Amino acid sequence: MIKLILLILCGFIFYSMISGLLRPGKSKRSQNQQNDGEVMVEDPQCGTYIPLSEAIKANIHGRQHYFCSKKCLKEYKKVHEK
Template identity: 40%
Template sequence: MTRLLILTLLICIGYSLWTFVRRSLGGQRPPKEPQVPPRRTSSLRGEDLVQDPQCGTYVPRTEALETQIDGRRHYFCSPRCRDAFREKK
């Protein structure tokens, strides 16, 4: 029984020593970059958001519908909001 305990202890020490030497020699892999799920890239770039005057939704400027109404530029989240805003004016 004592021999089994000593053998187990030697194996643990040997494994720890082997791991230490391997890491100190540069065998450790660099940590992986976290994977970003595929999404629209505009929100990842820190793009300016514009507010839809009809419903109040914020939309990235490149994805918004830009419309000139009464000489002023407005941005909308959808054609439905744009049309509803035009009817109000």
């Protein structure tokens, strides 16, 4: 009888593990994955890495550059755009 209870218990643990793995994330997990999946770009002016969605985009000499702030963009342009 105890064996049967153990078997059911094991089955339940196994089931909850599987369903936890298969559940498509609507929890905090998916948010973390989104953050991890965020593309990071380098600010050529100060060398800081910023998420692409927060970066200030600028086209200088036909090349796309990304900056952490307008200040960096200004500084970079001052030196490179002449």
